[in-house]
Amino acid sequence: MPAEQPTFTPPRITVEAGRVREVSVPPLAPRVTDGSLADIPFTNAEEAPDAAVLSRRTADGGWREVPARVFAAEVLAMAKGLIALGLHPGDRIAIMARTTYEWTLTDFAAWAAGLVTVPVYPTSSASQARHILRDSRARACFVEDVEQTRLLSAERGNLPDLEHLWQFSAGAVGHVVDAGRRLPDALVAERRGLLSPASVATLVYTSGTTGPPKGCALTHGNFFAEVDNAIELLHPVFRAQAAEEPSTLLFLPLSHVFGRMVAIGCLRARVRLGHAPSVRTDDLLADLAAFRPTFLLGIPYVLEKIYNTGRATAERIGRAASFDRGARVAQRYGEAVEAAEHGFGGGPGLGLRAARGLYDALVYRRIRAALGGRCRYVVCGGSPLGHRLAAFFEGAGVTVYEGYGLTETTAATTATPPLRPRLGTVGWPVPGTALRIADDGEVLVKGEHIFSGYWDARSGTVRPAPVVDGWLPTGDLGALDSEGYLSITGRKRDLIITSAGKNLAPGPLEDWLRAHPLVSQCVVVGDNRPYVAALVTLEADGLAHWQRMHKKEHLSRAEVVRDEDLLRNLQQAVDEANSQVSRAESIRRFLVLPTDFTEERGHLTPSFKLRRAAIVRDFAEEIDQLYAR
Incomplete structure (x- = not known):
């Protein structure tokens, strides 16, 4: 059956001196008061044991579904191994790998063992990886391949806390599982029982555009506040539409909080999740064609690439003029849809609908085919997409939900509300969030998804987040329109x-x-x-x-x-x-x-x-x- 449409609570807007200065949206999901992310696989296995929560790539290029009960068993077995190998509650364990099934499995297994995970970008240099591992005092690290093993092996003398270095491609998961075979399952239940929403789940190091990366301590409660409200807000994305079960292929790095949040959200909502380790154009297109997701997580660069590749292909076969006409029609159609949803018009007229139908076969179907053929939604963040491309994709049959956030806000702090798009903006506050524009134009944020603070390597504790009167300064400049939609205009320091x-x-x-x-x-x-x-x-x-x-x-x-x-x-x-x-x-x-x-x-x-x-x-x-x- 089609999913119910989400219920919207209009944002509360505060106007000062004729300008919108503050906007807030009440939460759509109840606050989680006990348990942790570690419970998600086991709750899924109990409530829906046969639900296909993940898919794994097979040797022949196909995909094999992983039921909830199987994933929970794998998490349990790996968690027991981590305990058997001497890792204690609160210890940090790093993961340096591309976007793979093993990454997500290790993430949840580490939490089930009471550990704190520390992502490291797979493309990190030796000095970058050394800084994160030393600063976090990681006792163990999983890497993907032999090159990363060599890179970190050369740094072992500079990493006094690192006791274990395991390589996924050399059977690391099996090695850890074997170590814990004799341990009772109850030990994992005991470790999970030590965790609460206030416990630190992960240290995610910022990109460091102006200095050494800092470890943002995100709690289990931060992620619950983020993903539970995002799931309710983006109802069409995470809920089944007609007979089509939702699914996504994740290709952005799990080292980044954006990709991580979506992976956790998919497990939480029981949305089938696949992993694509290669972002090379040919590899990614092949993965999308085989997996056929219903929605994607992306950044503007990916959508720009798809649009520009479509335009280049049309030009190469002598149909550039047709593509350009189709693009203009799609833009007008997307703008008409937006206007109708805001009560400013009657929507696309007969002529525009007819033109869109004509160009659907000539242009838009090819764009959707590049996304796998079934994709109807893209959750886009990282930087503004812009009005032109957002309108084009809406007209081409792919709705883009733009968002904005930081590592310190557990990814999205704003998102485009379904059925209420405002093209060219990054949407309203995620439910449970408030935004304020400071006198100098800086965006300030308040909500349960705000991180607990930065990791202090010297003390091995977390320094409280730099909030002022409950507001976190983002360093970004922005403006709120009359309906509370946020536009990001730049970085304060830029x-x-x-x-x-x-x-x-x-x-x-x-x-x-x-x-x-x-x-x-x-x-x-x-x-x-x-x-x-x-x-x-x-x-x-x-x-x-x-x-x-x-x-x-x-x-x-x-x-x-x-x-x-x-x-x-x-x-x-x-x-x-x-x-x-x-x-x-x-x-x-x-x-x-x-x-x-x-x-x-x-x-x-x-x-x-x-x-x-x-x-x-x-x-x-x-x-x-x-x-x-």
Whole structure:
């Protein structure tokens, strides 16, 4: 049967001096007062033992369902092994691996053994991994493969607390399970009984755009407040629609709180969860085609890539004009749907519906096929998607729920409410959350999902969260509209002040340019300079397509960045971005770099955020060129 529609409680809005300064939404889910995340697998096994809560990839490329009773048994067996190997309640255990079944299994097994898990990005350098393992005082670490084993083995002398290093690809799970075979199940029940919602579940280290990463201590209660309210809010996503059971394929890193929150939410809601370890385009498309999820967790880059790949394919077969017309129709359709849901119009008219039907076969079906064919929803976060793409995907039959949050807020602190979208915003507060805009424009947050504090390595305890009168400063700048929808305008510390005294946030310009198929990254500069300028890097697939279409495959990267046709195309993109801002905020000059910003070079965090200080330092000469007379 179709799922019931969610019940909305209008947000409570506070207006001060003619501006919306505060908005809050009451919780939709009751507060959890006992137990922990460790109980989820065992509750599922008791209440719905045959429910397919996970899927595992098989050797032939298919997927095998994992019933709740089987997953609970695997969690129990691994938890007993961790206890047998000498790990005590509260000990930290690290996981350094891509998004795999073993990651989620280890997470829940560690909690069942009373431990605290510490994610480490699989792409971390030796120094980054060393910092997290030393700071957290991890006693054990699971890694995925031999390269990571070698990387950490070379650091063992710098990691006095690390007693165990286990490799998934070398049978780590089996080794741990074998160690605990003689232990009674009651020991795990005893460890679980020691945990409460106030217990620390995980130390998630921030990306560290301006300094060493800090360990955010997130409790079991933080995750319950987050996922229980998100499940109720995003009712169409997590509940069965007609005869179609919900499912998702997770490909974002579990090292990031966003991916972790969704994995926990899926187990909590008994939504079938699969893992995709490779984000290479060909691998991911094959996984999506085989798994066929009903919804996805993504970041704007993924949706931009799908759109740009669809556009490039259409251009290659001589149907670019048709794609562009279809894109405009989808945008208008999405905007008409939004207007109708807010009571501003009657929705798409007959002509627009007919046009959408025509382009569904020509354009939109291919877009949905790239997402696996059954995907109807995408939960998107990390950075703003923008009105244009949000409207396009709505018109193409894929509803995007945008959200905004931090590691310190256990992922989402706002989300697009179903049936009440406001394209181009990050939605309302997640139920149980309040937002306030400070005098300087900073977004402040309050709610049960706010972390307990930062880990203090010296004392081995958690320092209380830096809240003021219950409000957590986010460091982000934003604004609330008349209905309480939040728009993020930039980072407080990224504000640019030109020599003429103009203040501007670079984020919106950068996000607009990054959506162009030729652009990989963009850094807007201009602090204490006479005007705004930008460094631009090229997206490899988009550039290769452009060179094929312009018969310029013979040009090297160093040559193509000076090509007049390429620069003319990019200037058009810059002009479009400039049309969104005032003259004083517009990009006057830009420079295309022959190399991209990467994590390996220290210019991106593992979650693809720009390390501005490092970029400005390493490209100081190029920035000076932008201001040379």
